[in-house]
Amino acid sequence: MTAADRSRFTGKVAVVTGGSRGIGAAVATRLAREGAAVVIGYRGNEQAAQALVAALTSDGARALALRADVADPDQTRRLLDRAAQEFGRLDVLASCAGIEHFGALESITPADFDHVFAVNTRGQLFAAQHAAAHMAAGGRIVLTSSVSASRAVFGHTLYAASKAAVEAMVLNLSAELGGRGITINAIAPGGTATDMAAEHAPSYQHPKLRGTMPLQQWVEVHGALGRLAQPDEVAAGYAFLASDDAAYLTGRTLPLDGGFF
Template sequence: MGKLSGKVALVTGAGRGIGKAVATRLAEDGAKVAINYRSSAADAEKLVAELRERGAEAVAFQADVSDPAQTGRLVDQTVSEFGTLDILVSNAGIEHFGPLESITPEDFDRVFSVNTRGQLFAVQQAARHLGAGGRIVLTSSVSATRSVFHHTLYAASKGAINSMVLNLAAELGQRGITINAIAPGGTVTDMADTHGISYKHPLLNASLSEWEKMHGALGRLARPEEIAAVTAFLVSDDASYITGRTIEADGGFF
């Protein structure tokens, strides 16, 4: 029996990257898992097939979490499929790099609609079904508390998550529900492949791998499974007295 046996988990943005690792870990721990994706249908269905082959119960649902109506439908589909909901892991997010003068209102709306508004309404919709012992984990970033060149818009969208969990903890705590956030550092994903180099200050004459060694105590990026392990802890009974906190899983980033 796994730590999460009998639990039902919804993981947004779970078709690939950290979300995929989280969904896999929760299934390994015994949870029934609803895997949300926006556009990577093939990846999500492949993950469902892999988990089912290993004896887990899993299903994939398409939804764009920037649309609260679609998020509500996603939660309802999960409950209809599995009969209940115990865990929400809000992982869906998008990156943005750009200097101040390049940021447009459209950029702001696009980033905040997913990274901030999308997570708030995911909590609102999930909370309709969560009971005592419910667990919510949102996704922040080390960028919320570290200065990164040309990363203002993204960092602001994630900084709001830290405030969100801090303030929602008291409200949800009255119902026996915990809410926390995880703030990953650099992680080996396709997003890191695309944007990793942008985290290095343009005036720093060093390769990306050299920069990683210079700015992290462990000198490397995280594996998605390492971020998933922290998430699995936060949704387990072992973390029953932790709420309103943002856990930095950043390899000692400085």
């Protein structure tokens, strides 16, 4: 990271939903270290969120943790309103909150559908809506899709559909927000070394391979780089889309999957 990179968000305010762990925590850290004042949205892990705030502020950053369940649009609105009130403006939304789901077609219930879409899709739509209400020209909205939106995986239909909808949202919202000088894009992470990945990664294998091939070997033979991403590597993609370097990029989804095939 160059000296210029370290200051490219100076004077800007960013909200990171799902910011207490995994990719979200890496994004919050990256933006704060590049000069942004960061509001870390979290749903339940207050201890992790406050620990991250303490780490960032000890490094001289401005940071605040606020609880909000993105499945509830009212809580999302209050999060974005409070962020703008506390820091006087809002420049960046990094929407990283999300949940996984695996289940065969016959097992999916209406409650499953409502829960997954409430967080992964509706939650991101209203986060974008409420963030845009506070943004001026130059605002940056970065949502989170998944490489699963364009790859067939057994039992992953509901999750993949919720993420594919996000890609359609950024494409269409780009037309609405472009006239205001606000860009909106998405990151589609592949396998990333987080606690969520550790829990669910075996489910991404073909059922006939589960238990027969060690996960590390499976990653090595299915990815050009032969390894999982580190959260800070994925965070670099969010930082790029949130920066002035991406001023002419909108409505697109950037895959960060290490060349998975």
